[in-house]
Amino acid sequence: MKARLFEALNKSWADFTEIRVEREEGTHLAYRGREMDSAHCSVFSGGIVRACIRGGWGVIAFDSLEHVEKQVEEACRCAALVGKEKTELAEVQVIDAERPAKLQHDPRGVSTDEKIRLIREYNDIILAAHPSIESSGVRYGDSFRTVHFANSRGTYYMEERPRIYCAFYATARDGSLVQRTGDSIASAVTYDIAVGLEEKVLRVAERAVLLLKSPKVEGGPRTVILNRKLGGIFIHEAFGHLSEADFLYENPKMCDLMFHGRQMGAKNLNVVDDGSLDRTIGSLCFDDEGTPTRKTYLIKEGVLTGHLHSLETAAKMGATPTGNARAVGREHPPVVRMTNTFIENGNMSVEELFAEVDDGIYACDAFGGQTEFEMFTFSAGYGHRIENGQIGDLVRDVILTGNVFQTLGAIDGIADDLEIHESAGGCGKRGQAPLPVGFGSPHIRLQDIVIGGEQSGAV
Amino acid sequence: MRTSMTDIMKDHFQQGLDTAKRAGANAAKLTFYHGEGIKCRFEAGRLKDTGAREAVSYSIEVLVGRRRGNTSGNSLERIDDMIERAVTLAKIGSVAHFETYPVPDRLEKVRTYSERTLTLSREKMIEGCQEMVDLLRAYNPDLFVECSANRSESEQLLVTSGGVCHTARRTRWHLGASVQRTLDTDMLFAGYGRTWLDLNAFYDPSGIAEKIITDLRRAERIFESPKGRVIVYLPPEALARMLLPLFMGTNGRNVAKGDSPLANRLGERVLAPSVTIYDDPHQDYAAGARVIDNNGVPTRKQMIFHRGVLERFLYDLDSAGLAGTQPTGNNGCNPHSPRVLPGGQSSEELLSGIEQGLYICDLIGFGQSNIINGDFSGNVGLGYLIKNGKTVGRVKNTMISGNLYDVLRQNVLVSSDTEYEGRYPHVVIEGVSVSAT
Numbered sequence: 001m002k003a004r005l006f007e008a009l010n011k012s013w014a015d016f017t018e019i020r021v022e023r024e025e026g027t028h029l030a031y032r033g034r035e036m037d038s039a040h041c042s043v044f045s046g047g048i049v050r051a052c053i054r055g056g057w058g059v060i061a062f063d064s065l066e067h068v069e070k071q072v073e074e075a076c077r078c079a080a081l082v083g084k085e086k087t088e089l090a091e092v093q094v095i096d097a098e099r100p101a102k103l104q105h106d107p108r109g110v111s112t113d114e115k116i117r118l119i120r121e122y123n124d125i126i127l128a129a130h131p132s133i134e135s136s137g138v139r140y141g142d143s144f145r146t147v148h149f150a151n152s153r154g155t156y157y158m159e160e161r162p163r164i165y166c167a168f169y170a171t172a173r174d175g176s177l178v179q180r181t182g183d184s185i186a187s188a189v190t191y192d193i194a195v196g197l198e199e200k201v202l203r204v205a206e207r208a209v210l211l212l213k214s215p216k217v218e219g220g221p222r223t224v225i226l227n228r229k230l231g232g233i234f235i236h237e238a239f240g241h242l243s244e245a246d247f248l249y250e251n252p253k254m255c256d257l258m259f260h261g262r263q264m265g266a267k268n269l270n271v272v273d274d275g276s277l278d279r280t281i282g283s284l285c286f287d288d289e290g291t292p293t294r295k296t297y298l299i300k301e302g303v304l305t306g307h308l309h310s311l312e313t314a315a316k317m318g319a320t321p322t323g324n325a326r327a328v329g330r331e332h333p334p335v336v337r338m339t340n341t342f343i344e345n346g347n348m349s350v351e352e353l354f355a356e357v358d359d360g361i362y363a364c365d366a367f368g369g370q371t372e373f374e375m376f377t378f379s380a381g382y383g384h385r386i387e388n389g390q391i392g393d394l395v396r397d398v399i400l401t402g403n404v405f406q407t408l409g410a411i412d413g414i415a416d417d418l419e420i421h422e423s424a425g426g427c428g429k430r431g432q433a434p435l436p437v438g439f440g441s442p443h444i445r446l447q448d449i450v451i452g453g454e455q456s457g458a459v
Numbered sequence: 460m461r462t463s464m465t466d467i468m469k470d471h472f473q474q475g476l477d478t479a480k481r482a483g484a485n486a487a488k489l490t491f492y493h494g495e496g497i498k499c500r501f502e503a504g505r506l507k508d509t510g511a512r513e514a515v516s517y518s519i520e521v522l523v524g525r526r527r528g529n530t531s532g533n534s535l536e537r538i539d540d541m542i543e544r545a546v547t548l549a550k551i552g553s554v555a556h557f558e559t560y561p562v563p564d565r566l567e568k569v570r571t572y573s574e575r576t577l578t579l580s581r582e583k584m585i586e587g588c589q590e591m592v593d594l595l596r597a598y599n600p601d602l603f604v605e606c607s608a609n610r611s612e613s614e615q616l617l618v619t620s621g622g623v624c625h626t627a628r629r630t631r632w633h634l635g636a637s638v639q640r641t642l643d644t645d646m647l648f649a650g651y652g653r654t655w656l657d658l659n660a661f662y663d664p665s666g667i668a669e670k671i672i673t674d675l676r677r678a679e680r681i682f683e684s685p686k687g688r689v690i691v692y693l694p695p696e697a698l699a700r701m702l703l704p705l706f707m708g709t710n711g712r713n714v715a716k717g718d719s720p721l722a723n724r725l726g727e728r729v730l731a732p733s734v735t736i737y738d739d740p741h742q743d744y745a746a747g748a749r750v751i752d753n754n755g756v757p758t759r760k761q762m763i764f765h766r767g768v769l770e771r772f773l774y775d776l777d778s779a780g781l782a783g784t785q786p787t788g789n790n791g792c793n794p795h796s797p798r799v800l801p802g803g804q805s806s807e808e809l810l811s812g813i814e815q816g817l818y819i820c821d822l823i824g825f826g827q828s829n830i831i832n833g834d835f836s837g838n839v840g841l842g843y844l845i846k847n848g849k850t851v852g853r854v855k856n857t858m859i860s861g862n863l864y865d866v867l868r869q870n871v872l873v874s875s876d877t878e879y880e881g882r883y884p885h886v887v888i889e890g891v892s893v894s895a896t
Contacts (some may be wrong), residue, residue: 044516057509
């Protein structure tokens with residue numbers, strides 16, 4: 001493959017050219033309700049050529065290597081039509097590497113029968129949990145993505161990127177009130193993460209039933225403690241995307257806003273993106289431009305210190321590439337994305353964090369979240385009241401919203417129990433989803449965070 | 460399309476049906492897709508990239524007894540192998556609620572392919588995007604402008620053991636722009652785009668730019684939002700997004716699996732009498748236009764909510780078998796091209812009748828909560844205060860919440876005019892809970 005890619009690159013007359021070729025094989029199985037709902041295997045291969053001439057890009061996606069030389073030429077023609085300035089792409093070390101997957105327990109060695117038996121057992125646990133359980137869903141999947149990359153600077157790498165996940169949800173009903181809860185887990189290392197989830201699955205089902213009887217949370221500004229998963233999603237959605245330099249590098253107003261040295265939060269707030277973490281779901285050896293991944297401090301001691309870069313954004317902002325140019329699949333060009341993004345440990349114990357809250361909300365897990373730069377909205381999976389430092393009754397419909405610049409400053413307590421989550425979902429940007437990312441946080445406490453919903457006496 | 464592949468694939472697929480049968484399948488379905496497209500993208504008001512894509516893919520579904528196995532791929536040399544893998548998978552795979560694929564039936568004639576769409580060249584797309592950039596920058600040179608355009612042509616083939624052998628050709632274009640206005644930490648996003656299968660007058664760069672400029676003009680000043688129970692005005696694009704949970708409720712598989720809050724409510728009035736929603740896959744050149752579903756069932760124009768009464772759930776072949784009913788020709792049990800029946804008053808009249816209210820274009824976080832139940836809660840991304848029948852400025856830090864079924868059961872006024880596709884009108888909703896953030 002290496003020789004084939006370099007041979008094709010010889011056809012280029014662009015300032016810079018790269019070819020990425022991928023093969024992805026996957027199995028996806030699902031139970032829904034009382035029956036097996038789907039069983040699907042797929043094998044896809046293909047790739048993409050990108051050429052840059054005078055700063056303009058030509059991008060050609062293909063399914064077969066048969067005509068890759070012609071596709072290189074076509075990418076050059078497209079780039080020539082666009083480019084009117086100067087090609088500026090940061091230099092990085094030339095790579096020549098092969099990085100096969102290091103799986104502890106390869107899912108390809110487990111029979112489909114066994115995988116089906118596993119999800120059937122989880123599904124049975126959900127359905128048997130309570131008479132109010134109306135429906136269930138358990139999904140298992142594994143995929144094995146092999147990436148071959150070469151560019152006109154002489155870099156070549158092959159990297160295998162496996163992924164195994166298991167996701168489950170429970171739906172409980174009381175008349176027309178329907179509550180759904182769920183959880184998931186993923187790994188780049190072992191099939192075993194999908195095994196032994198019985199307790200987790202049961203907890204999800206029981207929570208769906210309890211939420212039927214739980215009151216809606218009362219809206220308004222509250223003291224909120226985010227659990228580790230929601231804290232991770234918060235920092236990914238509300239701040240991580242703002243750090244992606246493709247939103248900044250040609251937008252002077254955004255650069256004015258996201259300048260290095262800006263005070264973002266308290267002195268104990270440290271936010272990191274690290275694609276070089278050892279084999280988590282968001283980790284990779286090289287990004288999809290051939291840059292080795294690394295640890296980047298986005299916020300250090302409360303101060304904005306870094307952005308996430310591709311070769312182009314780094315060159316145009318005078319920065320070093322961070323290994324964050326990623327593509328979700330074979331037909332997509334790389335864009336600046338996160339890898340594993342998390343808040344580092346603080347110095348409080350979880351007990352201390354809760355002890356100082358007389359009246360607040362413990363917001364846990366997430367249905368999802370959306371951000372439009374400075375404004376964000378997150379929907380917690382569930383919540384609990386905090387009363388006199390103790391975790392109290394379950395509440396539902398916990399939606400948090402606010403302005404990220406104010407909210408990061410509202411973090412007044414960071415615990416010391418960081419956990420990085422690897423989940424079945426992924427991140428979406430510019431039509432590329434779901435990209436596997438890790439996200440994490442210790443428990444964090446925020447003051448005066450607005451919880452959506454009907455405020456008492458307001459309506 | 461440089462070379463049509465469906466004729467070659469027809470022979471392949473007929474042989475594929477035999478391969479599946481020999482391997483032990485009692486029924487099989489094979490679909491093939493071949494598409495080509497070109498595109499361009501502007502970033503920061505400048506042409507950033509242009510390119511092309513050619514793709515083929517196929518999917519295979521086989522039944523072994525009452526179980527299904529599915530495979531998919533894009534290597535044509537491996538089709539036989541993938542058929543055999545599907546058969547192996549089916550022996551232990553998902554439960555099938557049907558025994559055979561339907562026999563060929565009469566199909567409507569719906570236009571989905573337009574030669575003139577293929578005249579949309581890369582140069583013309585770049586020109587269109589540049590026109591949008593120039594208009595938007597003329598309004599405000601500080602705007603961060605992104606635009607994109609694409610055009611594609613595709614052919615599909617469906618071959619089933621029920622005897623269906625259907626080919627379809629499709630063209631499509633998209634043109635859109637978005638802007639970001641940043642004043643310190645105050646940011647505003649506005650965007651608009653159009654998609655159609657025929658290159659007609661809908662392809663209108665200046666119209667798209669003007670729509671965005673209208674939004675920006677409305678947002679020039681910032682006002683505090685009213686709180687409590689507030690009248691809400693939704694333009695067509697916002698209404699389209701707000702209705703998505705309804706279609707999760709009318710999804711026949713969700714109903715049969717017990718996930719829909721609308722189960723057992725057929726024939727009940729669940730929405731305001733002014734709300735009529737139907738599915739129309741037979742509108743020529745609409746993005747959702749199609750004559751046959753993925754299983755070979757003819758599509759049809761069908762009522763979903765008639766004057767607020769729930770008339771029908773939508774079913775694909777398997778879900779219909781599960782529910783003990785007939786398939787409605789809807790892939791994944793979702794509507795192909797839902798439409799809301801227009802009302803009697805113009806949108807201007809509806810707006811002028813609001814003394815105080817909120818005009819909501821975009822809701823951040825909508826769809827991220829317990830959406831299947833209809834619950835929603837979101838921060839108003841782009842919205843305006845309405846005072847004495849006019850929008851007077853933007854509202855920020857405003858959250859709306861409620862349950863979609865409750866909200867749409869109130870008095871809902873529906874405009875006589877719709878957006879370019881004719882699918883969604885403007886609506887005014889009597890009261891939604893609004894809180895400050």
